[in-house]
Amino acid sequence: MSNQIISGDQLMGLANLRLAMRDLEKRKVFAGITEQRNLRKFPTFAAKQLQIIHKEEGTIVPFRLRWIQWKLWQAELRARRRGVRPWFLILKYRRGGVSTYCQGRGYHMVWAHPFSKVRTYAHRQEDTRTVFEMVTTFYEYQPERHRHRKTSAGTYAIEFPDWHSDYKADTAGATSSGRGSRLNGVHLSEAAFYPDLATLHAGLNDTVAPDGFYLVESTPNGKGGKGEAFYEAWQKARSGDSAFVPLFFPWFSDPNNQTALIVPDELGKLEPEVLALKKKHGLSLEQVKWWLQKRRELVSMGREGRAVYQEHPNDDETCFIEGGEGYYDTHLIAKAESRCIDPIRTEEAGRLRIFEEPSPDGRYLITADPAEGVGRDDSAATGWNIKTGRQAFTWRDDRTPPDMFGVKLAELGRRWSISPDEQPAYIMVERENHGHAVLLALMRLAHYPKNQVHHEVAETHDERQTQPRAGWRHNHIVLTTSLGRMLREEYPIILDREVISSIRRVSLDDKGTAEFTGRDLAVTAGLAPIGFPYAERKELFY
Secondary structure (H helix, E strand, O other): OOOOOOOHHHHHHHHHHHHHHHHHHHHHHHHHHHHHOOHHHHHHHHHHHOEEEOOOOOOEEEOOOOHHHHHHHHHHHHHHHHOOOOEEEEEOOOOOOHHHHHHHHHHHHHHHOOOOEEEEEEOOHHHHHHHHHHHHHHHHHOOHHHOOOOOOOOOOEEEEOOOOEEEEEEEOOOOOOOOOOOEEEEEEEOHHHOOOHHHHHHHHOOOEEEEEEEEEEEOOOOOOHHHHHHHHHHHHHHHOOOOOEEEEOOHHHOOOOOOOOOOOOOOOOOOHHHHHHHHHHOOOHHHHHHHHHHHHHHHHOOOOHHHHHHHOOOOOOHHHHHOOOEOOOHHHHHHHHOOOOOOOEEEOOOOEEEOOOOOOOOOEEEEEEOOOOOOOOOEEEEEEEOOOOEEEEEEEEOOOOHHHHHHHHHHHHHHOOEOOOOEOOEEEEEOOOOHHHHHHHHHHHOOOOHHHEOEEEEEOOOOOOEEEEEOEOOOHHHHHHHHHHHHHHOOOEOOOHHHHHHHHOOEEOOOOOEEOOOOHHHHHHHHHHHHHHHHOOOOOOO
């Protein structure tokens, strides 16, 4: 086949073809845009073209605005009608749908308006991934005839090259704040939990276009620490000394926040605190039942019951007073600390703190949380007398690599041996990440008896067979609840103040869950109630 020379006219034809294809792409979505680009059409656009994941059912459903989402949309309409910049500082109750609304509004902006740019920020990288998944779902399930062509952009970005618009998500404090860009929309999710909200806002302040929206939303996080910047911003907005319009949404303003009564007198006589709340805000019994359920849920996770005033605010003052970064009930922690004692002896330059020597008639459990051993985090272990429930020792070090930590656990386990058969202590190791190397060293290098190392049995496809796997597989809810139950029931008994200090530093993240990163002794304490029933058994895995 001979080579063909493409003439200038043919090159011009190819260029025209590319332009025609681009114009066709624009025309394909133009009808939908002309009908729904106006903000007044956003609820229709959301219901007809956007899909979300139903949290309770796990199914894909149309994005029909919920109560709080309607309020946000109406607030922006009113602001634009009055000629006010749509900058809103939103103080809200948890899981009302504010973040979902902000993602939908941002997607609507970049889809409907050429040359538009939207940025959203989250507290942590996993939260950034979660909020961006909403936008990915919007795009993937949008009707094909109205969907723009997009580039293969980065992990947390969607770019529409024919429309010259893009949407990007980022983690607060992880990268630059967008300084130098011209942004048509900005969303800060759970801003009260950012490491430096003031600096991020300073970088974004001049980048938002005059007609662009700026939505800063969060549940409260106390008056100090990370939550201080958001608290001060709220006070300024409320007094009118800020460009932000304050929007407060108490939990009882949402008509969906109520639970039907089974019988009229189901709640019985209300305690004074609940009765005062009902009277102050004119609550129905169905709303009271919903509020009581939320309070019980928090208590069951080990938090103080009054944390409900932070998670589901009644007013914009109490929520900041009750809020804070600590997760567990401060009164329970103080009570546990009152039972602590000084160690009878310390060894290994303070790494080992002994509160009980091995007892001839004792049975012992060791719970362990491994780390990398490079100075950033501690590998930690605590020993427990199963018969008395009292703590026997604490061991921690940030420079012990995983394999040597496994050897150290074997040494501790043999030292606190089980009588009368002289078997060593039962060891429970969290197996995630570095735990695999620890378990391997514990059983292969140190030849620790497998029957005294915690295993979890996973069923195979053949129901008659089981496959034990060494270690405890991390379950955040189980760990959080176990430690909370331990504080409430005052058993097992913590004797080391360092363990209490670690529990006190378990913080509240932006999702309302416990943050255990860097709280290694708190993890080992939470494992104790989980490990006791296993360590007391006499039957073996092998």
